[in-house]
Structures are given as C-alpha cells and as structure tokens.
Amino acid sequence: MKQTMKQRLYRSALKGLIRSARRKHFTFGLCYHRFEEALGQDPIPGMAHPVEMFRWQLETLQEFGRFVSIGEALQPQHKGIRFMLSFDDGYADNYTIALPILEELEIPACFYLTTDFVRGKLKQLPHDLAVGCTPKALSPAQVKKLASHPLATIGCHSATHKRLDDFWRKVWDEELVASDKWLEEAIGEEVLDFAVPYGGPEDLVWHSARRYLVETGYRSVASNFGGKNGTRIDDVYQLGGKSISHIHRVPMPVTMDRTTLLGWTLGLANPLERFLPKRYLD
Numbered sequence: 001m002k003q004t005m006k007q008r009l010y011r012s013a014l015k016g017l018i019r020s021a022r023r024k025h026f027t028f029g030l031c032y033h034r035f036e037e038a039l040g041q042d043p044i045p046g047m048a049h050p051v052e053m054f055r056w057q058l059e060t061l062q063e064f065g066r067f068v069s070i071g072e073a074l075q076p077q078h079k080g081i082r083f084m085l086s087f088d089d090g091y092a093d094n095y096t097i098a099l100p101i102l103e104e105l106e107i108p109a110c111f112y113l114t115t116d117f118v119r120g121k122l123k124q125l126p127h128d129l130a131v132g133c134t135p136k137a138l139s140p141a142q143v144k145k146l147a148s149h150p151l152a153t154i155g156c157h158s159a160t161h162k163r164l165d166d167f168w169r170k171v172w173d174e175e176l177v178a179s180d181k182w183l184e185e186a187i188g189e190e191v192l193d194f195a196v197p198y199g200g201p202e203d204l205v206w207h208s209a210r211r212y213l214v215e216t217g218y219r220s221v222a223s224n225f226g227g228k229n230g231t232r233i234d235d236v237y238q239l240g241g242k243s244i245s246h247i248h249r250v251p252m253p254v255t256m257d258r259t260t261l262l263g264w265t266l267g268l269a270n271p272l273e274r275f276l277p278k279r280y281l282d
C-alpha cells in the first residue's frame with residue numbers, strides 16, 4: 001500500500017517535471033559507454049547496455065523530445081525538450097552497434113574518444129584494467145569513418161583517462177591539449193568538445209580547467225552529473241573573445257522501465273541532483 005502511494009506520487013511528480021521541461025525548454029545530455037550481449041554481463045555496473053535496451057530507450061525518449069547534435073545543443077532553442085546523445089571512451093561497438101541504430105532512428109551523437117586508447121598506445125582504460133576486462137577500442141579506420149559521418153561529432157575525452165582532479169601543467173598539457181592536437185590531425189578537422197574523464201563534480205578543477213580548455217580552443221566541456229541544461233546552454237565561461245559551455249549529462253540507467261527511464265533522464269531520480277548542494281550543479 002505504502003509502495004503504491006509512493007509510486008503514484010513519483011508518477012505525478014514526473015508528469016509535472018515533463019510539463020515544466022516542455023515549458024522551459026530544457027536540453028538533456030545523455031551519456032552511454034558500451035554494449036553487452038546479456039543484461040548484467042559487463043563487470044562494471046552501469047557501463048554497458050544490451051542493444052535492445054539502448055534502442056528502446058532512444059525510441060521512448062523520442063516521444064518526448066528531439067535529439068540534436070552537440071552543435072545544435074549549444075545554440076539557444078525556442079521550443080520543447082531536446083536530448084544530446086553522447087558516448088564516452090571510444091569503444092569499437094560505438095561504431096559497429098550504435099551507429100547503425102542511430103542511422104535507423106536518425107539520431108545524431110557526439111563520440112568522446114580517449115586518444116591513447118583509439119591510437120593503440122593504451123590497451124585498456126584504467127577502469128577496465130581494474131576489473132580485468134578488455135573491450136576493443138575503435139580502430140583508426142573506424143574513427144575516420146565516424147568523423148566523416150553526418151550524424152557523428154568527434155569530441156576528446158583526454159589522452160589516457162586520468163583523473164584531472166589536481167592541476168599539473170604537464171599532465172593537463174598531455175590530457176587536454178596534446179590529445180586534442182592528435183585527434184585533429186587524425187581526423188583532419190577541428191575538435192571542439194571535451195568530456196571530463198569520470199565526469200563528476202570532484203573529477204576536475206573546474207575553474208582552472210575551463211580557462212585551460214578555452215585557451216586550447218574547445219567550445220564545450222561535458223560533465224557526467226546533473227543532466228539538465230537551461231533554455232540555452234547558459235553555463236558559459238568567457239575569456240577574452242572566447243567562451244566555453246558546460247554541458248551537463250546524465251549517465252544512462254540500465255532499465256527498460258518507462259517511469260524509471262524518464263525519472264532518471266529528466267532529473268527526478270538522479271541521485272546527484274537530489275543530494276548534491278545546488279552550487280555543484282550550476
């Protein structure tokens with residue numbers, strides 16, 4: 001009985017949230033990593049989605065809003081809910097599994113690549129090494145094909161996926177600047193978007209990093225908390241004539257329950273949003 005009451009309250013709060021999001025025109029940033037053949041097979045909870053779950057989540061969210069590219073997400077919007085889809089780390093299945101589904105559903109996405117991983121210098125990312133799993137990286141040929149695909153934007157996700165929670169010029173030069181330069185040379189175009197490794201509020205010295213990132217030439221920096229962005233992505237840092245926008249993203253839940261998916265994606269069930277002091281979420 002108690003549970004039913006709670007569920008009813010949750011559903012009505014969710015309806016209110018959707019109504020308010022539609023009125024206020026939010027853009028929600030979504031973050032995926034990789035795929036698994038069967039539910040729960042991946043050793044890291046929340047890292048992988050079964051293919052059918054991924055497709056179902058996108059189709060469900062398409063009922064509520066429009067998926068836009070990162071370039072469009074950074075433009076002010078005038079109407080409705082928008083979603084900005086992204087993938088972190090640079091796993092091969094982003095190309096082999098996700099891309100055909102995105103083509104089918106006509107959904108654009110930003111792929112944030114860990115450069116030493118996709119160039120073969122690093123066989124495993126630190127979080128995969130810790131649990132002894134060896135998912136494949138995108139090959140250089142796949143990176144090029146992705147880069148020239150009309151639905152894909154390539155972003156940078158550091159060189160080695162180190163935590164950037166302390167300022168060391170040498171490390172940041174490698175992780176934020178050299179990685180960007182390598183990626184631009186590899187794909188033959190500018191790389192303007194960066195996603196913070198791990199992406200929590202504690203995983204970056206935000207104020208120093210924004211300055212550093214803007215000087216490197218990035219236009220946006222994506223985190224992995226909050227998920228909700230205002231009418232325009234208005235958390236902008238300006239320096240000289242340049243600026244950088246902070247895109248909040250939500251790590252996508254592993255669920256095929258409609259209420260949980262919407263609640264989580266739209267912010268109602270995001271534990272960070274509920275428990276972190278407001279200042280961390282701005």
Ligand SMILES: [Zn+2]
Nearest residue numbers: 088089197198
């Ligand atoms: Zn990552």
